[in-house]
Amino acid sequence: MKPDTPRLNPFEFPGNTEFRFILLIVAVIGASLFIYGDFYNSVIWDKASDFSPGICVLWMIGGSILTLAVALGIYWWLPDWKIKKERMRSLRDRNSPELIGYLDDLRREAGLSRLPNFFWGVLDQTKAGYAFGRWGYLCVYLPDGLVNCFEENRTEFRAALLHEFAHIYNGDVHRTYLSFTVWWAFLITALPTFFIALLRSPLERIFGMSGRVVVLFLLIYLMRNSVLRVREFYADLRASIWDSQSSALRLALESAERSSEKLGSWQRIWVTHPDLGDRQRILDNPNPLLQMGFWDAFATGMATMIPFANFVALAILTRQSVTSSSDFMLGLFIFFVPALISAILIIYVIGAGTWRTTFASVACGKSVRGINKLGIGLALGIVVGQQFSFVGASKFLSNPLVLLLWGGLLLISLTTFFQWIAAGAMIWLPIAATSQSPRIFYRWGLAIAGGILANLLFGMFITLITWNAQSSAHLITAFNPFISLALIGLWAYPMSSWFWRKRIGHFPISEWLFLDSSSQPIILSQQVQLKPTLALIIGSVGGLVGYLLVFIFVALGGNIIDFIFALSVCIQVLVAGFVTAWMRHLGSIHGLFSASIAACIMSISVFTHTNFNLVDALFIVTGIFNSGGLVAVPTVLIASVIASCFRNSKKFRVKGVGN
Numbered sequence: 001m002k003p004d005t006p007r008l009n010p011f012e013f014p015g016n017t018e019f020r021f022i023l024l025i026v027a028v029i030g031a032s033l034f035i036y037g038d039f040y041n042s043v044i045w046d047k048a049s050d051f052s053p054g055i056c057v058l059w060m061i062g063g064s065i066l067t068l069a070v071a072l073g074i075y076w077w078l079p080d081w082k083i084k085k086e087r088m089r090s091l092r093d094r095n096s097p098e099l100i101g102y103l104d105d106l107r108r109e110a111g112l113s114r115l116p117n118f119f120w121g122v123l124d125q126t127k128a129g130y131a132f133g134r135w136g137y138l139c140v141y142l143p144d145g146l147v148n149c150f151e152e153n154r155t156e157f158r159a160a161l162l163h164e165f166a167h168i169y170n171g172d173v174h175r176t177y178l179s180f181t182v183w184w185a186f187l188i189t190a191l192p193t194f195f196i197a198l199l200r201s202p203l204e205r206i207f208g209m210s211g212r213v214v215v216l217f218l219l220i221y222l223m224r225n226s227v228l229r230v231r232e233f234y235a236d237l238r239a240s241i242w243d244s245q246s247s248a249l250r251l252a253l254e255s256a257e258r259s260s261e262k263l264g265s266w267q268r269i270w271v272t273h274p275d276l277g278d279r280q281r282i283l284d285n286p287n288p289l290l291q292m293g294f295w296d297a298f299a300t301g302m303a304t305m306i307p308f309a310n311f312v313a314l315a316i317l318t319r320q321s322v323t324s325s326s327d328f329m330l331g332l333f334i335f336f337v338p339a340l341i342s343a344i345l346i347i348y349v350i351g352a353g354t355w356r357t358t359f360a361s362v363a364c365g366k367s368v369r370g371i372n373k374l375g376i377g378l379a380l381g382i383v384v385g386q387q388f389s390f391v392g393a394s395k396f397l398s399n400p401l402v403l404l405l406w407g408g409l410l411l412i413s414l415t416t417f418f419q420w421i422a423a424g425a426m427i428w429l430p431i432a433a434t435s436q437s438p439r440i441f442y443r444w445g446l447a448i449a450g451g452i453l454a455n456l457l458f459g460m461f462i463t464l465i466t467w468n469a470q471s472s473a474h475l476i477t478a479f480n481p482f483i484s485l486a487l488i489g490l491w492a493y494p495m496s497s498w499f500w501r502k503r504i505g506h507f508p509i510s511e512w513l514f515l516d517s518s519s520q521p522i523i524l525s526q527q528v529q530l531k532p533t534l535a536l537i538i539g540s541v542g543g544l545v546g547y548l549l550v551f552i553f554v555a556l557g558g559n560i561i562d563f564i565f566a567l568s569v570c571i572q573v574l575v576a577g578f579v580t581a582w583m584r585h586l587g588s589i590h591g592l593f594s595a596s597i598a599a600c601i602m603s604i605s606v607f608t609h610t611n612f613n614l615v616d617a618l619f620i621v622t623g624i625f626n627s628g629g630l631v632a633v634p635t636v637l638i639a640s641v642i643a644s645c646f647r648n649s650k651k652f653r654v655k656g657v658g659n
Contacts, residue, residue: 006514008363010237010289012438014352016230019296021175023303024223026345028186029064030307031216033314035194036063042197053320060314063193071185075177079133088119088141099150103161110165110242116140120147129160131167138173140164159243166238172231179227183220215388219302228272233282233289240283241515286515290360291370292353294377300349301381302388304342309386311338336458343454350374351446351453354418358425359438363513371422375415383407413456416637421449423586424494427530431500434507448489455486478623478630487629491593494586498530529585532593539594542575543601550605560609561620564602565627571598572628573635580639587643588636595632599625 040059045051082088092100100118107115116131117139124143133139140161149157167173194213198206282288315337354371361368383403424445432438546567553563572595580591603621606612612620 006516007237007284007286008290008360009512009515010234010286010356012512013290013356013359013442014348015234016289016296017170017172017175017227017234019300019349019353020223020227020230021179022345023300023349024179024220024227025182027216027220027223027303027306028067028182028190030303030310031220032064032067032186032190033060033307033310035190035197036060037310037313037317039063039193039197042200053317057314057317060310060317063190067185067189068182070189071178071181074181074184076134078177078181079137079139082132083119083139086121086141089122091118091120091142091147094120094147096147096150099147102150106158106161106165110162110169112165112168116165116168118142120144127156127160129164131164131173132177133173134177135174138168140168159239162239162242163235166235166242167231170231170234170238172235175227176231179224183224186220212388216306219299219306223299223303225272229274230289232274232279233286236279236283237286237289237515287360287364290356292350292357292374293370294373296353297350297374297377298381298384300346301378301383302385303381304345305382305385308338308342311341336454339458340450340454343450343457346378347446347450347453350378350418351421351449352442354421355425355438355442355446358422359429362426362429368422368426371418372415375418376411378418379407379411379414382410417449417453417456420490420589421445423589424449427494427497427586430504431497433509433513434503436510437512445493448493451482452486452489455480455482459483478626479619480626481622483626483630484622487592487626487633488596490633491589491596494589495530495532495593498532501530531583531590535579535583535590535594536597538579539575539597540601542571542594543598546571546598546602547605550602550609554605554609560605564605564624568599568602568624568628569631571602572632576632576636577639580636581643584647588640591636591639592629592632595629595636596625599628 037056037060040056044059045056103118104115116133117137119139119141121141121143125145126143127146127149129140129142129146131138131140146157146160149160167176191213194209198209201209354374357370357374358368383406425442428441428445429438432441435441549567550560550564554560575598576591576595578591579594580587583590603624606617606620606624610617610620
């Protein structure tokens with residue numbers, strides 16, 4: 001990136017530091033749930049007595065709370081221990097009022113509400129200061145070599161202090177030391193418990209579970225290291241905002257890089273500080289921080305699957321301890337909760353990452369690339385994570401053919417889903433660019449996407465467990481009102497941007513897009529054109545035709561329920577496919593919108609041609625809407641691919657004739 005090119009602002013979106021920290025916590029909690037539940041089954045429970053699900057739940061929850069409590073205890077005690085161990089002294093003991101005044105001026109410049117506690121390393125002649133502490137007690141350590149820079153090289157001193165203040169401003173101190181302490185607490189509490197339980201296990205299980213421990217150990221360790229590395233990039237960028245020219249920070253990085261050892265790609269993942277050359281490149285061009293890659297998505301899939309099965313087991317045991325009822329809807333709710341938790345985690349990490357990746361492309365005037373890698377990485381991470389989780393793959397998924405089919409379905413679904421998120425981001429970003437912040441736009445979008453993904457994961461999970469009971473699977477999906485909301489959300493969120501279309505081109509671009517001010521006017525054009533009116537007309541025509549056919553069928557004395565279900569599928573598929581193929585931009589979203597309109601108009605016949613009460617009528621309408629909508633979704637995808645191939649081949653032929 002050229003020096004005079006404005007740098008994109010990554011701070012308006014959830015950052016990589018937050019993502020990796022959350023994944024670390026979730027992985028530890030998920031593993032702890034299993035370890036303490038397995039400890040109860042292997043050591044505490046007397047096989048001669050009845051199994052108590054309530055006590056098992058208490059062990060699972062209590063053990064996980066113990067691990068987190070130990071982590072918080074270490075986190076609270078750690079600053080005092082560091083001060084005593086490294087024999088730090090308060091900087092005020094040095095009797096340097098000019099230095100304290102300068103630090104307070106820097107604190108105000110950085111926007112910190114209060115001055116941190118400064119400690120001085122009397123015998124430490126290095127220049128490597130760092131921020132540490134806990135909530136309400138934030139500290140900065142200044143070695144004597146760095147303090148001397150205040151007199152000898154004020155510019156270098158300023159750059160170093162602004163960098164540490166940036167860590168405090170970004171909240172990195174808490175994430176850093178919680179990452180350390182969660183890791184240590186897991187090693188102190190959960191792992192010894194796990195090995196004690198393994199002592200009573202057969203040899204085959206010992207080897208199998210030990211392998212999973214190694215995988216989990218590496219996953220958590222690498223996540224912890226990545227949290228510590230990425231925070232340095234964000235601290236550099238934050239400090240560069242306060243130092244408008246960033247010259248001092250760049251000079252300090254260049255000087256340090258000349259005396260540092262170069263690390264290879266494989267070595268970088270094991271260290272807790274990034275390569276200095278990478279820090280310089282990110283400081284000049286923060287676009288890589290906005291983009292999410294394959295391995296980020298893969299790690300998210302693995303971290304999601306570690307707790308998923310354990311959350312399911314916890315929900316089942318909780319239900320057994322509370323009630324002996326076999327209520328069908330309660331059972332479904334138990335399976336939906338883990339799917340919802342997993343969806344929230346995936347959406348917060350990869351959904352927000354999709355928004356950031358799209359923003360980086362749209363703001364630079366480039367086409368959005370790399371979204372398919374996120375879907376592929378997540379799908380593979382889920383499959384591999386399920387195989388290596390403590391619970392392991394079910395017997396059903398141990399069948400290679402079924403695993404291949406399920407993995408393929410997961411890959412196609414997730415890849416398409418994240419393409420949909422990217423399309424919504426492309427539509428809303430030009431509107432968000434005219435507002436003070438994009439947060440309200442992507443938060444609503446990700447909330448809707450989370451609900452849709454939860455239904456997707458729930459539906460795929462239910463399909464697996466009801467493989468031999470097609471009627472149960474159909475009942476769960478076709479008459480589920482949450483499926484209806486998910487189908488509506490697929491088109492409602494992107495299409496609703498049509499009401500704000502006049503903001504584009506009539507409002508100035510907001511300053512939040514960039515870290516630096518630009519002397520040149522910035523133009524962020526609309527990426528796509530929505531035509532909801534045309535889609536509404538076509539959907540209405542299809543729905544009226546369907547209503548007329550139902551009216552004729554009823555007049556002939558036919559069974560309206562069976563007929564309207566079949567007709568709804570046919571009408572929605574035809575309308576959705578036609579509109580998708582016709583529209584040049586976002587045809588699939590327009591097609592789903594038209595299909596929903598047609599289904600709503602056709603559903604009126606349930607109220608006008610039947611004697612059902614309101615509750616039963618709404619139940620039937622939900623089935624009509626969902627049955628056609630679930631078939632319309634793959635229809636618009638296929639129609640979109642065919643239409644795209646046809647247009648590309650037509651352009652190629654025209655170009656060939658022209659030549």
